[in-house]
Amino acid sequence: MKYHQIDSKLFIKNRKNFMAQMKPKSIAVFNSNDVYxxxxxxxxxxQQHRDIFYLSGVDQEESILLLFPEAADEKNREVLFLKETNDHIAVWEGEKLTKERAYEVSGVKTVYWLKEFDKIFFELMTQAxxxxxxxxxxxxxxxxxxxREDRFIKTTKNKFPAHNWAKSNPILQRLRSVKDPIELELMQQACDITEKGFRRILSFIKPGVWEYEIEAEYMHEFLRNRSKGFAYTPIIASGTNANVxxxxxxxHQCKEGDLILMDVGAEYANYSSDMSRTIPVNGTFTKRQREVYDAVHRxxxxxxxxxxPGTLWKEYHVEVGKLMTSALLGLGLLDKADIKNENPDWPAYKKYFMHGTSHHIGLDTHDYGILWEPMKPNMVFTVEPGIYIPEEGFGIRLEDDVVIQENGEPFNLMRNIPIEAEAIEEIMNS
Incomplete structure (x- = not known):
């Protein structure tokens, strides 16, 4: 992996928290993703399955984590199964985890080779x-x-029809949505790498560059800072492309007078960042562009x-809708008649701002989180309002990643990434 090794105490804690919520006499199994x-x-x-990574730190294909808090033999309460490495694999694919290295990464003491899984799993299932x-x-x-999980579920139900089964996901939804300090540090690194990419392109963009050239500049900066690259497929949308x-x-080629909406983010150690910025190709906003930009920023x-803490996701979006309605009235994009005659199921503001404002972010860009439960400290959300005006040939979206605090306003992980219009113009024209 390109990233620095993560302290195994994170994964030890995550497993402990998960097992504390398991039913008596139960086993939980987590599989790596397939290589597609x-x-x-x-x-x-x-790409490793985020759940097995969250619980073990193992970032390798053909791996299985088994948790059995009440196993008769204490050594089988946390077990990793790994693909056995050999000289041939070492030559053709490079280093794979040894049993000793797997313990260093995960804190799991009991490690078997994958070929032993069926036998050991059967023995443990007789106790569960x-x-x-x-x-x-x-x-x-x-x-x-x-x-791989689907196939495992299908096979296990056939082999062990008399066992009860339960779902890991509701437990993981709650655990993964609240970030550990170590996770917040990793997300901060992802955001810092994104900042480096953004500052790089501010001095690169000018009329005549192509969107894919901007994408390449980001990728260059991300890779050289220990990221695998983009956390999600990047959007580099100049002119009216921003309305898609x-x-x-x-x-497309970026033209004089256009804006470029960029929705990009670096990953680091499988953790995502998610940034949107909209900048002028020529380094200077027009009066109208600046008017809309400032409205989105507000x-x-x-x-x-x-x-x-305590905010409900659904109610939050209703309140943001009110803010956006006021902004669009101020810009002359809506009038009072539009508001009076609006469909409650599709408010008038949706004509220019049709997506949500926030989502959980973490190991996945759209991370786990139960939306009908109140927000809690150390949850991380994006904030990404936008105004899209096809008839004027541009769209603007601004987005940061923020951590909910016990008291006070959220902490912005992207606080150092330029967003003020004046700051962007100054950097682009320096």
Whole structure:
């Protein structure tokens, strides 16, 4: 891995917290992701399943974590199963985890090779009554591929039909949504790398550059700072491309007078950052662009102040809608008749601001979090209002990542990334 080793006490704590919520006489199993094929002998770069990483720090394919708090033999209460390395693998693929190295990374003392899993799992299941399966229940999930977890669940239900089963996901949703200080440090590093990328492109952009050239500049800076690259597919949208919310082609030339909306973020140690900035190609906002920019900035600042313990996600978005309605009235994009005649299920402001303002962020860009439960300290949210005006040929979105505090306003992990219009113009024209 490119990132520095994470202190194993994070993963020890995460396992302890998870096992504290398991039912009596139960086992939980977590699988690595598959390596997905592209074609012929090509595969996509491996991405570890975030749940097994969260609980073990193991960032390697063909790995299994088993948790059994009441195992008769204490050594089997936390167990890792790893793909056995050999000289051939070492030559062709490089270093894999040894048993000793796996302990250093995870804090799990008992490590077996994967070929031993079936035998040991059967022995432990004879002592257990319930098996926890790790299903994906994220509110945005739309997975159509059968995963390694899916196959494991199917096989285990057939082999052990008399066992009860339970779901790991509700426990993980709550645990992962509240960040440990070590996690916040890793997310800060991801945001700091994103800052370096943004400052790099501010001195690079000028009329005539192509969106993909900007993407390349970000990638260069991310890689040289120990990131694998983008935390998600980057959006580099100049001109009216910014009005396509998930524009990812990044293949247009940036023209004099245009704005560029950039929604990008570096990952670090599998943790995400998520930034949006909108800047002028020529280094100077027009009067109208600046007017809209300042309105979005005000909405972002006011929305951020609402992210405090006890806030409910749904009510928060209603209040942000009121802020945006006021901003759009001030810009002349809506009038009082629009508000009076609006559909309550699709308020008038949605014509120019059609997406949500905030989402959890962490190991996943759209991270775990139960939306109907009140916000808590150390949850991390994005704040990303936008105004999109196709008829005027531009869209503006501004976004930071913030940590909810026990008292006071959230702490902005992107506080050092330029966002004030004057600061952006000054840097671009220096």
């Amino acid at each position: 094929p592209v074609g012929a002998d090509s595969t996509m770069p491996f 009554e319930t098996i926890y399966f790790n299903t994906n229940e994220h509110y945005r999930q739309a997975v159509t591929t059968e995963t 919310l998930h524009y990812i082609e990044n293949n 909405v972002k600042d006011d929305a951020t102040k609402m992210l405090v």
